[in-house]
Amino acid sequence: MNLKSIYQEVILDHNRKPRNYGTLDDANHHALGHNPLCGDRIEVALHLEGEKIDRIAFHGESCAICKASASMMTANVKGKSRAEAETLIKEFREMVVGDLDLEGPHHLGRLAVFAGVRDLPTRVKCAILPWHTLHAALNSVAMASTEATENSAQTATNA
């Protein structure tokens, strides 16, 4: 699938009608992801019931690739366990940097449309930002530690 068709068929749908867009009043984990290179900034908030992500939301200012990635990410990890989410984070990251064999076994499903981003090095960070932010949220303690949370998300983005 070439890039223009990715935009036309998938990304724009999620850009126009992002799923799980907004804030979450009873979130017990959240993180702010920031890409200082382009100014993208999104916040991911989730409610972890035991090990299960039972609610998740995101909001922020970003390009269409980042927003669509966040929208599809939240739709995918909702109802999944923390471990399953971490697997998706790892696979998504490998895919967009070209380290994942999409012919082999993976759990990405529809998220594989983002594979085309690997040909656009300058846009890889846009696609990956929501996933880094989710990872930071899952590994942060709670909403109290916003400073540390933001720092860890920023570090992750720059990695």
Place this chain on the structure above:
Amino acid sequence: MKIVDALLNTNTFSPSELATRYRADFPILDICVNDKSLVYLDNAASSQMPQQVIDRLVRYQTAQHANIHRAVHYLSEVATHEYETARRSLQHFINAREDREIIFTSGTTESINLVMHGYGRKFIQQDDEIILTNLEHHSNIVPWQMLAEEKGARIRVVPINDAGELLIEEYEKLFNSRTRFVAITHVSNALGTINPIKNMIAFAHMKGVPVLVDGAQAAAHIKIDVQDLDCDFYAFSAHKMCGPTGVGILYGKAHLLESMQPFKGGGDMIASVTFEKTTYNTIPYKFEAGTPPIAAAIGFGSAIEYLSKIGMDTIAAYEHELLSYATEQLEGMPGVRIIGNTRTKVAVISFTIEGVHPHDVGTLLNQEGIAVRTGHHCAQPIMQRYNIPATSRASFAFYNTKAEVDALVAGIQSVQKVFS
């Protein structure tokens, strides 16, 4: 070919023919990107190189290269001669009084850092003030912040209006008894605004304050006369004006350069060295430690000759015509907003498209073979001023055509169609 030759032999031609005449000199403009003819509109980031400069680099490297100011052998003498000839080309290009007022650096950023270290660290003290403007590139902000932090000095900033013009009354109000230095850009890289630097310099001098001008975005587009401007320092890079990367100059008034401490220590910047004491060389060599980018400096000289042959006034006239045409076209497009619409601009158009993030604009235009810059353009304070995260920027050179403006308009329409 005959038509081109005929055109070249006449001095009277309409500016609109300029691109047609000189475009063929730039081999890279013929390439295809994503199966489309390249439309290169990122000249403010870096311009392209004509065959004449490429050939000059090849000739230097194949027949003239050795280290300079060192040996008595043939090649060293030739290389030294060519390097110093390039310095004199630069001197004449900006009408500097003497060739020793031209220092080769790695580019504008290093030139500014040289002044920060050589002048700023010596003459700026605690509680002193440095005036910058809201239109500065990060390279004319960060060095001064580093100095201010080290010395306990303060940065004062000249604000802009919605059109992207400096508020000169506010500038004048910033001066007080602690003002020690002014560092201003000649042309805004993000918006294209040409600042009224001659008057600003005159005002600063009335208060006894020296002025550095960041000319990175100006030198390729406007005729520069440092004696007429009376600036104390003027900095620019070769790669934005048809030359190679890795070289630029700092112009400085001789008496100021002489009063400054060296920036880097090493070979060639000394008169004599013992382990007890080093005596520094005279200017410009005091500031050119180590082996300089000899080939790039000679290429820079060649680029200057190339531009001078066309004539900076001719280039400015044509680019103005191109800017007017592009502004008219883009202003007529629904959903397109031009950021920075002063009438005194170089051919730079920063714009946003309603509902589309600039990075998506850049990626989709690239699909059409169109190269623009997207982002904050290393000028985050400007983005903060307009409360936008980023813009898309089309920046033109004299080899761009109206047909390329039309391609940009069609490209923007195709972006809007994807997002409709």
